[in-house]
Amino acid sequence: MTIPVIAIDGPSASGKGTVAARVAATLGFHYLDSGALYRLTALAALEEEISWDDEAGLAELAAELPVRFDGDRVFLFGEDAGDDIRAEAIGMGASKIAAYPAVRAALLERQRAFRETPGLVTDGRDMGSVVFPDATLKIFLTASAGERAQRRYKQLIDKGESANLQQIQEDIEARDARDAARPVAPLKQEPDAQRLDTTVLSIDQAVETVLSWYQSLCISDR
Ligand SMILES: Nc1ncnc2c1ncn2[C@@H]1O[C@H](COP(=O)(O)OP(=O)(O)OP(=O)(O)O)[C@@H](O)[C@H]1O
Numbered sequence: 001m002t003i004p005v006i007a008i009d010g011p012s013a014s015g016k017g018t019v020a021a022r023v024a025a026t027l028g029f030h031y032l033d034s035g036a037l038y039r040l041t042a043l044a045a046l047e048e049e050i051s052w053d054d055e056a057g058l059a060e061l062a063a064e065l066p067v068r069f070d071g072d073r074v075f076l077f078g079e080d081a082g083d084d085i086r087a088e089a090i091g092m093g094a095s096k097i098a099a100y101p102a103v104r105a106a107l108l109e110r111q112r113a114f115r116e117t118p119g120l121v122t123d124g125r126d127m128g129s130v131v132f133p134d135a136t137l138k139i140f141l142t143a144s145a146g147e148r149a150q151r152r153y154k155q156l157i158d159k160g161e162s163a164n165l166q167q168i169q170e171d172i173e174a175r176d177a178r179d180a181a182r183p184v185a186p187l188k189q190e191p192d193a194q195r196l197d198t199t200v201l202s203i204d205q206a207v208e209t210v211l212s213w214y215q216s217l218c219i220s221d222r
């Protein structure tokens, strides 16, 4: 039996991770935040003094990365790295090193290994196009850049961090431009992905939409 996969791709701060994690919890499926692997590689490179320009060194590091996911926590070299990988500088570093084909190749099988029964929900940029091209349901989840910047701003303020709305929007747009422009596995909506624009949707509405799309596929498969 093929293990079902729900692949959710889309731009930064569109809500992919939040929606994917909730859909996975509702269905009792596993969850993979693929962006965390790129962020962990960027962070580990800093710690190991491997330059973000060194494609071969980064690929070697990515292949051997001592990472452990435990619920919503993530450990690197045995230390909780959840907060460190969320820093904007690490997001930018992840975007930079994600453009290297050797880094993407090194992470490919590691991502596929998360496909386990009863199913997987995953989010990223190339989940439906490259990592799980046979995914059961492919979604391109997006929202306007202004709305995404507001959400990220609120997220930072709620965490007690200082934030500048305009700077956040510029950073989000710069990261999306880099992710969309790279020749390998760029950020883009695939023809077989369903578009979900959450600009005026709540998190609950977005989750309900994904679940209803998945349930209709399950019904039509019977
Ligand atoms: N539909 C929504 N309405 C309001 N807020 C939302 C919605 N979806 C997500 N959010 C909020 O937006 C913020 C960013 O969401 P999230 O981290 O899931 O985005 P992401 O696409 O995974 O980001 P990144 O690509 O940077 O990892 C979170 O604070 C989340 O609670």
Ligand SMILES: Nc1ccn([C@H]2C[C@H](O)[C@@H](COP(=O)(O)O)O2)c(=O)n1
Binding pocket: 012, 013, 034, 035, 036, 038, 039, 091, 094, 095, 098, 099, 123, 124, 125, 126, 127, 175, 179
């Ligand atoms: N499947 C993926 C996931 C992530 N990336 C890169 C590009 C992003 O800017 C960066 C951080 O991802 P995020 O945590 O914001 O989802 O990692 C990618 O190229 N492919």
